[in-house]
Amino acid sequence: MLIKRSISFFALISILVVSFLFAGCVPGSSPNQFSTNGTVTYIDLEGGFYGIIGDNQENYDPINLPDEFQQDGLQVAFTAKYRDDLAGFHMWGRIIEILQIEAINSNNQV
Numbered sequence: 001m002l003i004k005r006s007i008s009f010f011a012l013i014s015i016l017v018v019s020f021l022f023a024g025c026v027p028g029s030s031p032n033q034f035s036t037n038g039t040v041t042y043i044d045l046e047g048g049f050y051g052i053i054g055d056n057q058e059n060y061d062p063i064n065l066p067d068e069f070q071q072d073g074l075q076v077a078f079t080a081k082y083r084d085d086l087a088g089f090h091m092w093g094r095i096i097e098i099l100q101i102e103a104i105n106s107n108n109q110v
Helices: 002-023
Strands: 033-042 049-054 061-062 075-082 094-102
Touching: none
Parallel strands: 061 094
Antiparallel strands: 033 049, 033 075, 049 061, 075 094
16 A cells, blocks of 8 residues: 555656646746837936836836837837846846847837
8 A cells, every 4th residue: 555655656746847847848938038018218327228118117127228229219019038137236127138129110210
């Protein structure tokens, strides 16, 4: 009886371990990645920098905003991932790494 329980317990643990390993392998399943729209804004703090104010009113502090998108008032659509593993000195918004970005208005051409 004890051997049956040990084998069942081992089988259950094995299934759980394999499930956890493969759960991280599903493409696009990263909880840190997101897509949204926003407006690039020049922030006159700490020497000045460009941030993005999301349409959800969230402040984003991109670590890699391309130069051609550094235009105050430029509306953009972007995909990014949160970089909670980094610390910044701007103290303005959540640090993100942009994965894809495009302008969505015609007033400011990129």
